[in-house]
Amino acid sequence: MDYMKVSEIRKKFLDYFKSKEHFVDKSYSLVPENDKSLLLINAGMAPLKNYFMGIETPPSKRMATCQKCMRTGDIENVGKTARHATFFEMLGNFSFGDYFKKEAIEWAWEFTTKELGLNEEELWVTVYEEDDEAFEIWENHIKVPKEKIVRLGKDDNFWEIGTGTGPCGPCSEIYIDRGKGFGCDDPNCKPGCDCDRFLEFWNLVFTQFDKDESGNYNLLPNPNIDTGMGLERIACIMQGVESIFDIDTMKNLINKVAQMSNQEYGKDNKKDISMRVIADHARAVTFLISDGVIPSNEGRGYVIRRLIRRAIRHGKLLGMEDMFLWKLVDTVVENYKDAYEELTEKQEYIEKILKIEEEKFEETLDQGITILNGYIERYKNENKMILNGDEAFKLYDTYGFPLELTLEILIENGMTVDEEGFKNAMKSQRERARAARNEKGVEGWKNDMSGLELSVQTTIFNGYDTLYENTQINDIIKDSSLVNEINEGEDAILVFEKTPFYAESGGQVGDRGYIKGNNFEAIVEDVKKSPNGLFMHNIRMTSGTLKKGDKAELLVDKTLRGATQRNHTATHLLHKALKEVVGEHINQAGSLVNENRLRFDFNHFEGVTAEQIKEIEKIVNRVIYEGHRVNVETMSIEEAKQIGAVALFGEKYDSVVRVVSVEGYSTELCGGTHVQNSSDIGMFKILSESGIASGVRRIEAITGENVYKYLLEKEELLTEVKSTLKCNEDMVVPKINQIIDEHKEAIKALSKLKSESAMSRLDDMIKNAQEIKGIKYISDTFENIEDEILRKTAEQIINKVENSVVLFSNIIDAEKVSFVCMVSGLAQAQGVHAGNLIKEVAKITGGGGGGRPNMAQAGGKDSSKVPNAMDESVNILASQIK
Incomplete structure (x- = not known):
């Protein structure tokens, strides 16, 4: 066995399975795609679940990956043990109804012993106790001595989905014997023992059953293979170290x-x-x-x-x-x-x-x-x-x-x-950081129509080149069931072998338009993609009867498509301009493109300044006016990256991709529809920039005719403002500033008058004070007075009357009341607490509040109950006085 770096083991594994006709895919993102059952990808098979479930068609029946994974369930043990880590890589080879146990076992053994050079004498294997087939392959085909093949029970060697139903099957694991020095005193020690002598490093899962609700294990017609070998763990073996923290990358x-x-x-x-x-x-x-x-x-x-x-x-x-x-x-x-x-x-x-x-x-x-x-x-x-x-x-x-x-x-x-x-x-439990399965979400792999026997498996989209197609209606779906016909007024989903209608994806909305036949007409309200790539046309029948097999004309709404295309190409220009003005770290975090506007989300930790917004608009409009050709090419993903095409986070790309280039400016991978020349966009205008989440900003913008409409609206608004202010355009701002200044002065004068009015009542309020157990109680009710004025008035009274309590109510409107309360030091010493007093008074008006012993404020909701509250305040105060 030769020392191997982590990078060498990874490459050797993927190259080996490539030689066995596996499609070697790059690691999927740690963020699951269309899978609410996981917070983060935590196993090599997790991104491939839809392939195992038959919801999506894999790029090949044989695949191999080195998948990035995250688990934080045992985070407190990270750094303390030899094997706990949050991030790890999982090597895996997979079969979707192609090869099965014999090949999986044979290749695992060959890779382990020939490619990695592990000593056969040190290797042991386990099988599920009832899996005679796997035992026979290991013993008779691979020639592993039967005393080194250990049968283990369901807890150790049988894999099931957490819900207990669905695909499942027996496992077979490969172990290495680390020697007696790691073991216990049991002379019969072998895999399955709790000691550290035998280290499992590769798990082969034979998914051959479908467990139903009654607990029956039904054979799958096309069994699958799912294997997993922790890269860090096998690196420990290949580098002769005991801890994952001693392998080359971690060291x-x-x-x-x-x-x-x-x-x-x-x-x-x-x-x-x-x-x-x-x-x-x-x-x-x-x-x-x-x-x-x-x-x-x-x-x-x-x-x-x-x-x-x-x-x-x-x-x-x-x-x-x-x-x-x-x-x-x-x-x-x-x-x-x-x-x-x-x-x-x-x-x-x-x-x-x-x-x-x-x-x-x-x-x-x-x-x-x-x-x-x-x-x-x-x-x-x-x-x-x-x-x-x-x-x-x-x-x-x-x-x-x-x-x-x-x-x-x-x-x-x-x-x-x-x-x-x-x-x-x-008050509400926040979502904890658990990279664990939400069991209820597992069935989300399926959808309402996954079991339908459709007559077409994929849809050919020809809408890049045409907005019209004459074709046949292959399938009609109504209420998640296949039907043979639908009538006027009914809604349904239509499936065609070929369509010019774009299905919602990549942030671009689905096309709308019309479907016409000899005996019917229908409106296409939306088009979406099924998980397997079928274009699902959501339609509403406007007349006649539509039957399966009918000939139909498919017509995309040209005006809506054109407006959407302008906005989509503009998002590419915006993305590039943001990188130029704000920084190269800018990456798209989401988008929405329809006929009315574009919405572009991007990663950035602070607001884009007004100056930057102006510069971005200037750059985008300059590219529009210069009239750059928009070119579309298909090429391999590797070629696309070589020419600098920008890939968008969260998007899934095939090995052959579509590259959209605004000649001389931007290049992105994109499956959407676009204008032929940047000048077709007409004009670009940013409407808003805002934060939508921590570290995520959003820009909304418009193009083309919508900019013209926007300018007309602003012009009408300006005309109305000029008319109201009775001034010319160049005097609008000075006039508004003058009005604002006059308004501030008027508010100041009004506040002064209100203050003087309140103060003028001060002597009368003191004169009419009630005496409650030796304390002077001054109360009064006002209307629409600023709380600050009431606080100052109450403070004046407290300063004048040594042993006193002041309570003011202020009626703002029928559903809004405020209260202010102040208590002198002597009154506090006798047990009066402003916060407690005002809280009970405010309750009577349907409100609440509180504060310190000497000063408090509160609010109420029912002004009709203010007289009752003020009357009751006397009793509340009396109950506090010791």
């Missing part, structure tokens, strides 16, 4: 952390744990950001924020005071760029995101740790070991401490936290 990261922190790895166990945590988390967050995940307080964003903050905290334990995490991105990229070239392309962006997040957390980290240490000291002095949930929430809410980080620090001090109390304090 390089740990050495960098040691250098940056001026520590020596291997000298101090606690510091070693911190270095391993930082190395693991740096790798994980680099890949997450590369796949479009950005820090936030929910979902995937919470996973990455938690990892970043956990790493920063361990940096503090190593004495690293300056920002450091972003500096490790370069080492991650250097180790993985050969397999994941997108890391190099996005390195600058990844570093920028990490810098911003580190800066945010640095502002509060030290303060939060000081407060938590104070809690720990106080609790230990009081012999308490469970931190109050409210205090844990304060750390989260004020200092950005994830509950897990608080818990981790507490555990290090022999304490824990009241997690239920924490959740109650938050």
Whole structure:
């Protein structure tokens, strides 16, 4: 067995299965596509579920991948054990109804013994206890001695979906014997024993059954193969090390952390744990950001924020005071760029995101740790070991401490936290960072029409070249069932072998238009794609009867398509202009293109300035006016990348792609429809720029005739403004400023009058004060007075009357009331509390509020109950006085 680097093992695996006629696909994104059952991809087969379920057709019946995966369920063990990591790579070969057990076992053994050179004498295998077929293949075909083939039960060697129903099957695993030094004292020790002697490194799953609701295991007509071999685990074997943190890629990261922190790895166990945590988390967050995940307080964003903050905290334990995490991105990229070239392309962006997040957390980290240490000291002095949930929430809410980080620090001090109390304090449980399966979502792989026997399997789209097609109606779907005909007034879905109608995808909406036949007419309201690529035409019958097999004319609405095309090509120009003006890190995070406007979402951590918006508009319009040809070519994905075509995050690309180029300006992979020349767009105008999520901005814009309509509307508005102000266009702004100034002066004068009016009542209010148990009680009701004036008036009374309580109500309208209360020092000493008093009074009017003992404010909702509230205030006050 020769030493092999991680990169060498990865390449050798993929090359081997390529030689076995497997389609070698690149790793899918860590963010699942069209799969709500997962937060993040956590297994090699996860992105291929639709292929296994038969919902989508795979690019080949044989596939092999090295898949990026994330699991954070055991995050507290990362750095402490030899095998726990958040990010890992899973090698896998898959068969979708093609080869089965014999080939899967044969190739796994051949790769293990011949390609990797592992010693057959050290290898053991396990099979499911009832799988005689697999046992026979291992013994008689592969020639593994039967004493080294171990039968294990269902818990160990049978794979089922979490729900308990659906595809499932027995497993067979390959183990390596690490020697007696890792084992127990049992002379019969073998795979299945709890000791560390036998290490499993490759799992072969034979998906041959479909388990029904009654618990029956029905044979699948086309059984599948799903294998998984952890790249880091096999690297440990090939490099002769015990821990995944000692393999070449992780060792390089740990050495960098040691250098940056001026520590020596291997000298101090606690510091070693911190270095391993930082190395693991740096790798994980680099890949997450590369796949479009950005820090936030929910979902995937919470996973990455938690990892970043956990790493920063361990940096503090190593004495690293300056920002450091972003500096490790370069080492991650250097180790993985050969397999994941997108890391190099996005390195600058990844570093920028990490810098911003580190800066945010640095502002509060030290303060939060000081407060938590104070809690720990106080609790230990009081012999308490469970931190109050409210205090844990304060750390989260004020200092950005994830509950897990608080818990981790507490555990290090022999304490824990009241997690239920924490959740109650938050009032709603936030989605926890668990890279785990949402069991209820598994059935989401299927859809309402997946079981229909349609007469066509794929749709040919010819709408790039024509807006008309004369064809035959192949299938009619109504209420998720196949029917033979539909009548006037009914809605349905039509399927054709060929269509000029564009189906919604890539942010572009589906075409609308008409379908006509000899005996019917229908409106096409929308077109969508099924998971398997069929174009589903949503129609409404306007006249006649439509039957399966009828001839039909398909006509796309030319005006709507043209407007949509203008907006789509404009998004390409906008994307490029954003990169030029704002920065190359800008990447599309979503879009919507219809006939009315375009919406473009992109990753960026601050608002685009007004000056930048002007510059972007100027650039896009310049390209429009210059009249650049728009070229469309099909080529391999590799060729497209060589010419610099921009691929969009979240989009799935085949090996042959469509490249849209605005000649001399932008080049993107795109399946949408576009204008033939940039001048066809006419004009471009940005309507708004806003933030829609943490680190995601949105621009909305219009083109063509919609810009003309927009300008007409603005012109009409300006005409109306001029008429109202009775001035010329050049005097509109000065006139408005004059009115604003006059309005401010009028407000100031009115406020003064109101204040003087309130003050003029001051002596009368004091004179008419009620005496309640020795305290002067002054109350009054006002209408539409600023609360600030009422506070000043109440303050004047308190200063004049030594032992007093003041309560004012202020009726704003029928459904809005405000209250102001002030209490002198002597009255407070007798038990009067302004906050408690005003709270009870406000309740009577359907409101609430509170405040300090000396001053409080409240609001109410029913002004008709103010007299009752003010009368009752006397009794409430009396009940407080000691």
